[in-house]
Amino acid sequence: MIRVAFILLVHQNPEQIIRLVNKLDSPHTDLYIHIDSRAGKTFSLKLKEKLENKKNVYFIKNYKCYWGDFSLVRATLEGLRNAANANIKYDYYILLSGQDYPIYPIEDILNFLEKNREKSFIEYTKFSEINWYEGGYARTKYWFFRRLQRKKGNPSLLNKAVSKTWSIVRKKLPARRFPNDFQLYGGSQWWCLTNEAVQFILEYLREYPRFEKFFHHVEIPDEIFFQTLVLNSPYKDKVINDNLRFMIWRDTTSSPSILIDKDYNSIVNSTSLFARKFDMKKDTKILKLIDDFHFDIQNLDRERSKL
Numbered sequence: 464m465i466r467v468a469f470i471l472l473v474h475q476n477p478e479q480i481i482r483l484v485n486k487l488d489s490p491h492t493d494l495y496i497h498i499d500s501r502a503g504k505t506f507s508l509k510l511k512e513k514l515e516n517k518k519n520v521y522f523i524k525n526y527k528c529y530w531g532d533f534s535l536v537r538a539t540l541e542g543l544r545n546a547a548n549a550n551i552k553y554d555y556y557i558l559l560s561g562q563d564y565p566i567y568p569i570e571d572i573l574n575f576l577e578k579n580r581e582k583s584f585i586e587y588t589k590f591s592e593i594n595w596y597e598g599g600y601a602r603t604k605y606w607f608f609r610r611l612q613r614k615k616g617n618p619s620l621l622n623k624a625v626s627k628t629w630s631i632v633r634k635k636l637p638a639r640r641f642p643n644d645f646q647l648y649g650g651s652q653w654w655c656l657t658n659e660a661v662q663f664i665l666e667y668l669r670e671y672p673r674f675e676k677f678f679h680h681v682e683i684p685d686e687i688f689f690q691t692l693v694l695n696s697p698y699k700d701k702v703i704n705d706n707l708r709f710m711i712w713r714d715t716t717s718s719p720s721i722l723i724d725k726d727y728n729s730i731v732n733s734t735s736l737f738a739r740k741f742d743m744k745k746d747t748k749i750l751k752l753i754d755d756f757h758f759d760i761q762n763l764d765r766e767r768s769k770l
Contacts, residue, residue, distance in 0.1 A: 467492045470542035473561030474499035477510045479743045480561045480700035489569045493519045497541040500527040507576045535671035535685040545721040557655045562740040569759045572736050583660045586650035587690040593649050603640040607682040642673045651706050709735040724748040731756050752753050
């Protein structure tokens with residue numbers, strides 16, 4: 464059986480995270496958890512206390528994470544480096560948030576990966592073809608500083624003025640030049656990568672640290688960084704353009720909608736392994752429905768094994 468390292472980026476709802484960890488728990492899985500420093504000590508202590516008896520759960524160095532800047536890439540790399548430096552040979556590395564949940568039992572997920580060995584799963588579109596401003600290039604060629612961007616939920620006139628001014632100034636500055644001749648790609652932040660792909664990423668970053676440094680001032684780099692590395696690697700022909708995630712957008716916001724009980728049929732009839740986003744504070748019934756679905760599958764598998 465293959466072995467999987469899950470990298471979890473978490474920041475809220477400790478009870479929901481514990482529920483997720485229990486669902487991913489297996490003799491063939493390990494979990495590397497990054498807690499956003501902004502979640503606070505109480506959150507961190509509660510989560511660690513509840514999971515202290517889990518021998519396959521590791522809490523890694525934590526950073527303050529902000530949507531849209533390099534901190535999310537930094538946290539992800541921290542998880543990858545911890546897992547890769549462990550005395551364990553992993554076949555796959557899977558990036559999840561604390562608001563993800565498996566659609567199938569962990570045994571079925573492991574079996575799927577076993578049958579698809581050597582394939583990486585990540586959503587990607589080539590720059591110039593992607594439906595982003597200036598074909599995606601605006602994210603890399605204009606300097607990005609989080610403190611100068613308009614902040615969500617901050618309607619102050621000063622913030623608006625600074626953001627407006629910077630949006631004009633940054634386009635007057637010389638365009639930033641990408642540090643190599645890679646074709647740029649973009650897509651969803653979440654992925655499932657083979658050991659070979661991850662080893663390439665980490666070795667490349669050790670050899671060419673300028674690549675990582677360049678992304679410190681890229682806008683929403685977590686949607687570009689890993690796609691670009693994997694699709695320019697020797698393993699690009701083994702990449703499936705699918706991140707195995709079920710998501711719904713009910714409006715025009717930049718984040719997927721919270722899944723609720725009425726989404727159940729769409730979730731379980733999808734071809735994805737995981738779904739997001741869930742929030743137990745808004746809807747607990749949907750997770751119970753999925754748990755019941757897991758139970759039914761496991762019972763069916765047991766009956767089949769008797770035949």
